[in-house]
Amino acid sequence: MTSSPKTLTFEEVSKHNHKKDCWIIVNGKVYDITPFLDDHPGGDEVLLTSTAKDATIDFEDVGHSDSAIEMMEKYFIGKLDTSTLPAKVNHRQPLPTQAHGSGNQSSGFVEKILLFLLPLLILGLAFALQSYGKKRHAAPNEN
Ligand code: HEM
Numbered sequence: 001m002t003s004s005p006k007t008l009t010f011e012e013v014s015k016h017n018h019k020k021d022c023w024i025i026v027n028g029k030v031y032d033i034t035p036f037l038d039d040h041p042g043g044d045e046v047l048l049t050s051t052a053k054d055a056t057i058d059f060e061d062v063g064h065s066d067s068a069i070e071m072m073e074k075y076f077i078g079k080l081d082t083s084t085l086p087a088k089v090n091h092r093q094p095l096p097t098q099a100h101g102s103g104n105q106s107s108g109f110v111e112k113i114l115l116f117l118l119p120l121l122i123l124g125l126a127f128a129l130q131s132y133g134k135k136r137h138a139a140p141n142e143n
Pocket residue numbers: 024031033040041042043046047050055058059062063064065066067068069071072075
């Protein structure tokens with residue numbers, strides 16, 4: 001008789017996050033890799049930092065070999081209830097909003113003013129030069 005794999009919540013899996021008790025989540029599956037920590041070719045540190053989160057991307061980024069993937073199955077202990085995974089944390093810096101950061105706001109304002117004023121200044125300068133030229137033509141021998 002085959003028993004269906006245990007379903008574990010993210011909260012439960014996250015508790016196993018140290019050297020003597022280390023579980024990881026890869027592709028919705030939970031692995032108890034405690035006995036493998038000392039043997040992992042990538043070291044134990046990287047495995048410990050892969051706990052209490054979905055380590056799928058970290059695992060895949062390394063480009064593990066087929067034999068590494070085969071090896072994993074030895075440590076499989078259950079499936080993750082994916083609905084218990086916390087929403088992905090956005091590590092990027094939040095974009096500056098209109099409501100906050102008066103420093104950024106004022107520099108943006110100056111930039112906008114300059115964008116409007118610069119063409120006007122150039123136009124004004126062109127007119128000034130043109131009328132100056134006309135005056136010189138009208139009275140070339142003025143003393
Ligand atoms: C049960 C889970 C895991 C198993 C069985 C495993 C197995 C292996 C094996 C066999 C290697 C040697 C290279 C290869 O054959 O691909 C390796 C390397 C490595 N693993 Fe894992 N690994 C596991 C999880 C992880 C996780 C979660 C990370 C997190 C980033 C990780 C990071 C690394 C790194 C950085 C290397 C070294 C790569 C190198 O120096 O070229 N591994 N792993």
